[in-house]
Amino acid sequence: MITEKQASQTIAEILSSHKKEEKNLIPLLQEVQTKLGYLPRKAMQEIAGFLGMPVVEVWGVATFYNQFRFVPLGKYHIMVCMGTACHLAGGKLILEALERELDIKVGETTEDGNFSLERVACIGCCMLAPVVVVKDKIYPRMTPFKMEEALIPYKQEAQGEPKEGKSKSKS
Ligand code: FES
Structure with missing residues (x-):
């Protein structure tokens, strides 16, 4: 930091x-x-x-301008694509699920500094919509449930526990 x-x-x-x-x-x-x-x-x-x-x-x-942030990024920065393909494929539902799960809004960082949330325009892999990026790792074809699952290893790591298994992303 x-x-x-x-x-x-x-x-x-x-x-x-x-x-x-x-x-x-x-x-x-x-x-x-x-x-x-x-x-x-x-x-x-x-x-x-x-x-x-x-x-x-x-x-x-x-x-x-909503491009600017006023709080530091979290240790795990989450970008939810809200380009047309991802939006149509349910990106908004994922964003809402993340807001609920992390108890923050877009542009905010969790109090413990672990997670921050951002909505972004098309990141160029529309075939995999809806797409979420967590700390440079792409999670394709997400659903609110898959998103909650994908967060588990990051939460464990943030708490100092070893990551269990792999997250559910496919390539
Ligand atoms: S619209 Fe999301 S990757 Fe293109």
Whole structure:
């Protein structure tokens, strides 16, 4: 996990590679999120100071776009594809099942920092719809029940127990 000092250093590096122009606001926000995985409050304050804009304006822009996150990603980041094929094949049901199972909403991270949830556009394997990605591993043709099963090894690992068997993904 990145320390506060490392985050400050990263933000300073990103700022130093851009001109102080308002048109750079979104590229700056995107770059910070790419490097840190989310937009800390401190980053938005620094960006506002750098561009000479009110923090509230930077916050307003960042919250307008749903590409930005304001909490760190979980140890296991879950992406539910909501592209057309996955949506039609029941992606929304899986997303709802995950929200219930983890007790978080899209864009949030569980209190223990283990799981975070995101909805994404087509990830390019529509033949396997509906698709979920957990920490870079693709789970094809998911159902709410299969999703609950797939989470078990991650929960065990998060609790320090050895993973039991393999998850149910097929390739
Ligand atoms: S729509 Fe989900 S992979 Fe293409």
